[in-house]
Amino acid sequence: MSQHKISPERIEKEQIYKEMGLTDEEYQLAKDLLKRRPNYTETGIFSAMWSEHCSYKSSKPLLKRFPTKGSHVLQGPGEGAGVVDIGDNQAVVFKIESHNSPSFVEPFEGSATGVGGIMRDVFSMGAKPIAAMNSLRFGNLDNDRTKMLFSEVVRGIASYGNVIDVPTVGGEIQFDEQYEENPLVNAMVVGLISHDDVQKGVAAGVGNVVIYAGGDTGKDGVGGASFSSDVVEAGKEENKSAVAIGNPHIGKKLMNACLEVIQSDALVGIQDMGAAGLTSSASEMAAKAGTGIEMNLDLVPQREESMNAYEIMLSESQERMLLVVKKGQQQEILDIFAKHDVDAAVIGEVIQEKTFRIKQHGEIVVDIPVNILADEAPVYHLPSKEAAYYQEFQAMENEVPTVEDHQAMLRQLLQQPTIASKEWAYMQYDAEAQGNTIVGPGSDAAIVKIDGTDKAIAITTDCNSRYIYLDPKVGGQIAVAEAARNLVCSGAKPLAITDGLNYGNPNNPEVFWQMEESIDGISEACLALQTPVISGNVSMYNQSKDEAILPTPIIGMVGLIENTKYVTPNHFQNNGDLVYLIGETFPEFGGSELQNLIAGKYLGKAPVIDLQVEANRQNILATAIKEGLVVSAHDLSEGGLAVALAESLFNGQGLGVEVRLTGDVTVALFSESQSRFLVTVKAENKEQFQNLWTEARQIGSVTNDGKLIVSVNGEHVIKDTVDELHKLWSEAIPRLVTAK
Incomplete structure (x- = not known):
């Protein structure tokens, strides 16, 4: 018997709703709100709209803690993406989103559709995408499955971004065994818009027309929202069918068509059909406008014959948009899509009655009040319990690891995949598309010029999940601070963040505590550094080998x-x-790359951070850059000072550096203390630069002999050639990926 023939009575009696993702209590709530049993399609709609992925039912209480306002914020969370003013009637639109479960099951398609989906979120706001970033996490590169996942995810990202002609300008990749069975694939896109062109996803105006545009609807991705709200196992066929298939060629045409459509006064609202497809876009647009929507599924472009209502409503086929257009002006919009060779069809209208009514073959197959789906979704205040390890770690002294040969250790650190060059990945991306990339992948931050102006934006993604594991609140503060440091070092003023919150199973009180604490830490840092949260995404149930992944709230930050x-x-x-x-x-080594290398695990305290000190140093460095006193700037992160010195020489200019330090050798070279910068200054500006700082210490000078020489307490501890170090750093990942 086909699914849509299953009676409401049978759904209840046999508890079929559980297989679809609803709990007993949620099914009863849906039944009470409807005042009847939902049919099969309606049960699927409740399951999707009330899933963690769509409703944020477990995280919503925590997300309210984020600071979201600022004088430059034009649109905060709640739309397809956030919008921030950059002056001259221009704004940037940006958001990050995860595609973890799909990328684990089908890494190429999962990562490609992740890029496509976030592109649509940005251009549905009316913005032209001008840059893409990504933040990726994988297990260690010592097994074939991880190598395959890494290779295919990178290939998927490249395949979509390169075809749609939006430059992939940077990002970050980290490797840790705790992601082995659950890689993280977070994609971020930044768009440019005029203030007057900002669109919203609203279905306003009774009698206005609902238009479907883009690719046709198939059975791919059916149930994807529910699938992304649970723990996923590899190899299951039903999981593979929940992964949608992208088509960047259609995506590019759709983007160009939508960017023309937003110039028309016929357009009332526009939204991407993302998670839960037609269901979420239509019901959310109606709920926001305080109206209802009626649609006829016979008019929806379909890839396969005899698709039932459940399949059409919950398909996550890619490259699809839903628009609401003024009645009588629909032809104008249809003509624009036709001009761009994009299929479009009128499939419904806005109605006064605040209901979500769907017809197929002359019958009403769905009739749900819109506020039930949007506003009545259950909200859970889950139990939170301090992680058992936390007090134990806090009680530990800051031990300095034993390092016999510091030069050999620097060589080892430079070959650690988290530190090593990621060129193997980003050489596959087109970072130069559109011709405005000033600084591409491999830098602290990517920089993209704003056409026709002297302005540019800097973009970064950042998160050290090891610190967050050790101390979620402090680690959350560090993630924001480090992102801001990356931007300030590049000459930018940080504006706002988007966050990709990746955690394990929230029903585990210790995981929920990690989430709660890290969100508080992020919020405190955002307030101190004046970078409000304008958009984001939550991904839970990320488990590897029956354990939660390291808590990984990715910070995507944009600066001017x-x-x-x-x-x-x-x-x-x-x-x-x-x-x-x-x-x-x-002496701070908790969660450090050195601790990882020597101990193979993370323990102890995370590095301390004083947000006021952080803000002051960033402000002084920004002033020094504007006054022309800074030649180069790099923040200190994984691997500490020794790694930062080496990285600062890897630009093929044949330069070297001679540095003199004091104190404990291991601490001086490899500590990961926060709020530190490595800066170069012309000799004639020495006095002027030093007048700005009390905490700047001259430690050496740049040479032209191609050597990295470090002495501590008067003794040489590192004397190596830059060419040799660069070779180790640049060849580490290609060697690991191809090793049999």
């Missing part, structure tokens, strides 16, 4: 460079420039 003359490189530039270390170094 007021004039491209302030763009600051991360690498040393000239022989004779003075090298400064800004900030104090403490």
Whole structure:
């Protein structure tokens, strides 16, 4: 018997709703709100709209803690993407979104559709996408499945971004065994818009016309929202069928058509058909406008014959948009889509009655009040319990790991996949599309010029999940602070963040505690650094080997460079420039790359951070850059000072550096203390630069002999050639990926 023939009575009696993703209590709530038993399609709609993926039912109480307002915020959370003013009637639109479960099951398609979906979120706001970023997490590169996942995810991202002609300008990749069975694939897109063109997903105006545009609807991705709201197992066929298939060629045509459509005064509202497809876009647009929607599924372009209402309503086929257009002006919009060779059809209208009514073959197959789907979704205040390990870690002294040979250790650290060059991945991306990329992948932040102006934007993604595991609140603060440091080092003023919150099963009180604490830490840092949260995404149930992944709230941050003359490189530039270390170094190795290498696990305290100190240092560095006193700037992160010195020489200019330090050798070289910068200054600007700082210490100077020489307490501890170090750093990942 086909699914849509299953009676409402049977759904209840046999508890079929459980297989569809509803609990007993949720099914009863749906029944009470409807005042009748939902039919099969309606049960599927409740399951999708009340899933974690669509309703944020477990995370909603925590998300309210984020600061979301600022004088420059034009649109905060709640629409397809957030919008931030950058002056001159221009704004940037951006958001990050995860595609973890699909990428685990079908890595190529999962990552490609992740890029496509976030593109549509941005251009549905009326913005032209100008840059894409990504933030990826994989297990260690010592097994064939991880190598395959890494290779295919990167290939999927490249295949979509390169065809749609939006440059993939950077991101970050980290490797840790705790992601082995659950990689994280977070895609971010930034768009450019005029203030007057900002669109919203609303179905306003009774009698207005509902238009479907884009690819046809197939059976791919049916139930994807529910599938992404549970723990996923590899290899299951039903999981594979829940992964939608993308088509960047249609995606590009759809993007160009939509960017023309938004110029028409006929357009009332527009929204991407993302998670839960036609169901979420139509019901959310109606709920936001306080109206209802009636649609006829016989008019929906369909890829396969005899699709039932359940399949059409819950398909997550890609490259589809839903529009509401003024009555009588629909032909104008249909003509624009036809001009761009994009299929479009009128499939319904806005109605006064606040209901979500769907017809097929002359029958009403769905009739649900819209507020039930949007506003009545259950909200869970889940139990939270401090993780058992936390007090134990907090009680530990800051131990300094034993390192016999510091030069050999630097060589080892540079070959750690989390630190090593990611060129193997990003060389597959077209970072130069559209011709405005000033700084592409491999830098602290990517920089993209704003056409026709002297302005540019800087973009970064960042998160050290090891710190968050050790101390979720402090780790959350560090994630925001480090993202901001990346932007400030590049010459930008940080504006706002989007967050991709990736955690394990929220029904585990310790996982929920990690989430709660890290969100508080992120919020505190956003307030201190004046970078409100304008959009984001929550992904839960990320489990590997029956354990939660490391808590990984990715921070995507965008900053404004007021004039491209302030763009600051991360690498040393000239022989004779003075090298400064800004900030104090403490014996802090909890969650560090050195601890990972020596102990193979993370324990102890995370590095401390003082948000006021962080904000002050960032402000002083920004002032020094604007005054033309800074030649290069790089923040200190994984691997500490020694790794930052090496990275600052990897630009093929044949430069070297000679550095003199004091104190404990291991601490001086490899500590991961926060709020530190490595800066170079021309000798003639020494006094002026030093007048700005109390915490800047000259530690050496740039040379032209191609050597990295470090002495501590008067003794040489590192004396290596930059060419040799660069070779180890650049060849590490290709060697691991191809190793048999």
